[in-house]
Amino acid sequence: MNVLIILIPVSLVLAGLGLVAFLWTLKSKQYDDLDGDAWRILGEDDAINDQQDPK
Amino acid sequence: MSISACPACSAAPLAIEIAAKSAVAGDIILSLPSIHCAGCIGTVERALMAVNGVTEARVNLSRKRVTIAATGIAPEQFIETLEAVGYEAHILDAPMMASVDTDSEGRKLLLRIAVAGFAMMNVMLFSVAVWSGAAEATQKMFHWLSALIAVPALAFSAQVFFRHAWQSLRVGSLNMDVPISLAIILAAGLSVYETSVGGESVYFDAALSLTFFLLVGRYLDHRTRIAARSAAQELSALASPNAVLLVDGAQRTVPVTTLNVGDLIRVHVGMRVPVDGAVTHGGSDMDRSFLTGESLPVHVSLGDQIAAGEVNLTGPLTLRVTAVGEDTTLARMAALVETAEGARNKYTALADRAAQIYAPAVHLLAFVTFIGWFVLSRDAALALNIAISVLIITCPCALGLAVPAVMTTATGRLFRRGLLVKNGTALERLSQIDTVVFDKTGTLTEGHARIDTAAMDQTTLALLAALARASNHPVSKAIAAALPTLNSANITDVTEHAGQGIAANWQGQSVRLGSGKWLGCSQSPALKIGDAPAIPLHFSETLRIGAIEAIAALKSAGIPVHIFSGDTTEAVDTLAAKLDVTSAHAQMLPADKMARIKQLSDDGAKVLMIGDGLNDTGALAQAYASISPASALDASRAASDIVLLSRSLAEIPDAIRTAKSARLRVLENFGIAAAYNLVAVPVAILGFASPLSAAIAMSASSITVLVNALRVK
Numbered sequence: 117m118n119v120l121i122i123l124i125p126v127s128l129v130l131a132g133l134g135l136v137a138f139l140w141t142l143k144s145k146q147y148d149d150l151d152g153d154a155w156r157i158l159g160e161d162d163a164i165n166d167q168q169d170p171k
Numbered sequence: 172m173s174i175s176a177c178p179a180c181s182a183a184p185l186a187i188e189i190a191a192k193s194a195v196a197g198d199i200i201l202s203l204p205s206i207h208c209a210g211c212i213g214t215v216e217r218a219l220m221a222v223n224g225v226t227e228a229r230v231n232l233s234r235k236r237v238t239i240a241a242t243g244i245a246p247e248q249f250i251e252t253l254e255a256v257g258y259e260a261h262i263l264d265a266p267m268m269a270s271v272d273t274d275s276e277g278r279k280l281l282l283r284i285a286v287a288g289f290a291m292m293n294v295m296l297f298s299v300a301v302w303s304g305a306a307e308a309t310q311k312m313f314h315w316l317s318a319l320i321a322v323p324a325l326a327f328s329a330q331v332f333f334r335h336a337w338q339s340l341r342v343g344s345l346n347m348d349v350p351i352s353l354a355i356i357l358a359a360g361l362s363v364y365e366t367s368v369g370g371e372s373v374y375f376d377a378a379l380s381l382t383f384f385l386l387v388g389r390y391l392d393h394r395t396r397i398a399a400r401s402a403a404q405e406l407s408a409l410a411s412p413n414a415v416l417l418v419d420g421a422q423r424t425v426p427v428t429t430l431n432v433g434d435l436i437r438v439h440v441g442m443r444v445p446v447d448g449a450v451t452h453g454g455s456d457m458d459r460s461f462l463t464g465e466s467l468p469v470h471v472s473l474g475d476q477i478a479a480g481e482v483n484l485t486g487p488l489t490l491r492v493t494a495v496g497e498d499t500t501l502a503r504m505a506a507l508v509e510t511a512e513g514a515r516n517k518y519t520a521l522a523d524r525a526a527q528i529y530a531p532a533v534h535l536l537a538f539v540t541f542i543g544w545f546v547l548s549r550d551a552a553l554a555l556n557i558a559i560s561v562l563i564i565t566c567p568c569a570l571g572l573a574v575p576a577v578m579t580t581a582t583g584r585l586f587r588r589g590l591l592v593k594n595g596t597a598l599e600r601l602s603q604i605d606t607v608v609f610d611k612t613g614t615l616t617e618g619h620a621r622i623d624t625a626a627m628d629q630t631t632l633a634l635l636a637a638l639a640r641a642s643n644h645p646v647s648k649a650i651a652a653a654l655p656t657l658n659s660a661n662i663t664d665v666t667e668h669a670g671q672g673i674a675a676n677w678q679g680q681s682v683r684l685g686s687g688k689w690l691g692c693s694q695s696p697a698l699k700i701g702d703a704p705a706i707p708l709h710f711s712e713t714l715r716i717g718a719i720e721a722i723a724a725l726k727s728a729g730i731p732v733h734i735f736s737g738d739t740t741e742a743v744d745t746l747a748a749k750l751d752v753t754s755a756h757a758q759m760l761p762a763d764k765m766a767r768i769k770q771l772s773d774d775g776a777k778v779l780m781i782g783d784g785l786n787d788t789g790a791l792a793q794a795y796a797s798i799s800p801a802s803a804l805d806a807s808r809a810a811s812d813i814v815l816l817s818r819s820l821a822e823i824p825d826a827i828r829t830a831k832s833a834r835l836r837v838l839e840n841f842g843i844a845a846a847y848n849l850v851a852v853p854v855a856i857l858g859f860a861s862p863l864s865a866a867i868a869m870s871a872s873s874i875t876v877l878v879n880a881l882r883v884k
Binding site: 120124127128131132134135138139142147148149150151152155156158 | 208209212230231232233234278281282285286289292293296309312316320
């Protein structure tokens with residue numbers, strides 16, 4: 117049962133990482149337009165977004 | 172840009188960055204009901220970015236809207252730009268639209284859901300170990316670990332319920348949050364106690380999954396509620412704050428509140444009349460669409476009564492004030508609308524009615540269980556333990572999801588068909604309606620009257636176009652707008668006769684366009700060429716797309732249809748005949764419409780009102796449920812439950828069907844929740860409930876309810 121001493125913190129840390137990742141996606145508004153983002157990856161030209169790029 | 176194997180990957184971070192910047196105050200948000208694919212996104216964004224001054228345009232396909240960051244450009248210009256590339260666009264109330272974008276409450280709820288979900292999954296992992304036989308020291312350690320995760324997670328996530336429950340208890344009432352909070356607190360408290368004494372019935376996982384599912388329900392519920400604004404306030408906002416007072420011939424701008432009955436005021440062209448009054452000097456054309464629904468302006472001259480809120484279109488007027496403040500027509504209408512809105516807000520949602528029965532029943536059941544076990548066993552700890560397990564088992568997990576899950580599915584489905592549901596209880600009310608009332612102008616028809624040119628020859632048309640274009644009168648403008656492609660005839664010596672019409676010379680003959688009285692014709696307006704009898708000009712209105720289909724579908728579903736219009740009897744009858752509607756009422760004032768709907772309601776009918784004008788605002792607020800097109804005025808949209816974003820009316824019968832289906836699903840969900848309780852409660856009361864059975868009952872009932880919600884058609 118000594119293995120639990122490693123496994124339990126590991127599981128907690130991994131799940132905690134998942135929580136942090138979710139909070140980040142939430143904060144960066146990635147759930148605001150699920151339909152639109154699904155279509156956007158199919159767009160051939162990213163010219164619309166490129167305008168925002170400094171280079 | 173960095174080189175990346177997949178263009179989407181390199182674009183995605185940028186997209187996120189742009190999205191995160193969206194919806195800053197001052198941005199323009201337009202509703203785009205017809206967008207549906209990647210091509211649409213590209214076309215719309217490119218078209219808008221091409222406009223000078225636009226720094227950013229971002230389409231949100233899920234919400235069918237675009238957020239534009241631009242300085243010094245009117246939203247109307249973007250609507251034109253978008254129409255040029257083939258997309259219909261509307262301005263919707265910015266606060267209403269923004270409420271979802273800058274929705275901090277929704278975000279907080281999501282955060283709580285995330286924490287509850289995280290804790291739930293971890294605690295369940297430990298619970299599985301315990302259920303599958305971990306004993307002694309291992310079991311104790313797992314229980315302590317669960318407590319370590321669950322207690323802080325619950326303290327954070329379940330706050331929403333605690334706060335609402337406390338608010339409700341403070342005023343001495345019971346809502347759904349009271350049994351929820353009680354179950355969560357007792358489950359956590361009992362579990363901590365059991366853990367500390369090394370007992371077995373530890374309910375951390377149940378408490379967390381309860382919190383998680385209920386928060387999901389709460390979040391869905393939150394999303395279907397859009398910050399509603401009062402139509403009465405919108406109406407009051409139409410009143411102008413200042414008036415031009417005439418004192419001994421001198422003009423002075425004074426606040427409206429200082430005016431008295433009998434004062435003389437001046438109303439310049441383009442001004443909204445601040446108070447009710449009678450014309451003492453001058454003549455003009457007034458836009459009184461908010462009172463009558465009539466799209467064409469009305470001529471006023473000496474002695475005529477003018478109501479507050481009308482807009483002076485063509486000439487300066489002097490008025491003697493006849494009513495101020497609360498007594499003006501506008502203020503009286505706002506008061507009527509406010510009363511009607513108040514009555515509607517009293518509607519109790521199905522979920523609340525269920526809670527009113529449920530909450531006391533659950534508490535009573537738990538209390539009786541405690542007494543029963545205490546009497547039988549004389550063991551207070553055991554009795555308390557079982558009573559708490561009853562509270563946990565009966566906790567309205569499925570009940571909390573029953574309504575929001577269905578409503579989210581239904582509003583999503585309606586949104587895809589172009590109907591924006593604004594009010595949380597709108598669908599429930601819509602499902603019960605048994606009578607439909609339509610407004611005419613702007614609802615059944617496209618709103619702008621078009622001149623009927625079928626009976627005229629080329630020369631007449633050319634003359635009409637020439638005369639109409641020579642005048643600035645609103646009626647002439649409407650005529651000219653209807654004849655855009657025609658070459659005008661060559662006319663000379665154009666003279667305008669105020670209040671009568673316009674005259675000119677054409678090939679030696681006198682040609683006149685103006686009021687019927689002036690030209691010796693029974694109808695207004697008319698056209699007179701030389702000495703020939705005047706030709707009356709008929710205005711015909713284009714039917715809105717889907718009007719015929721919508722009415723036919725409603726009638727075949729056995730729902731009676733009425734038309735209430737402020738327009739002339741002739742215009743209404745023509746339209747009613749075209750649409751095969753037998754009950755059509757013309758020349759109704761706003762108060763008449765309200766009174767008729769009230770009468771219908773008093774006779775037991777549940778009326779759905781569909782209208783767009785300011786004159787419909789009262790009727791929209793009075794009706795059991797109401798719909799207005801996106802082209803409607805702010806006050807009317809505020810008064811209605813559902814905004815029709817697409818141009819077609821054909822979706823309305825479908826919307827009613829969806830609402831009925833949604834109501835059925837809600838009732839089924841209540842049934843499912845009750846059935847689970849019927850099985851689980853006796854088990855709990857008899858003292859056989861274990862943490863495992865509580866977890867299974869809770870998850871299974873919640874999932875069944877969610878799946879059932881997806882069946883909404």
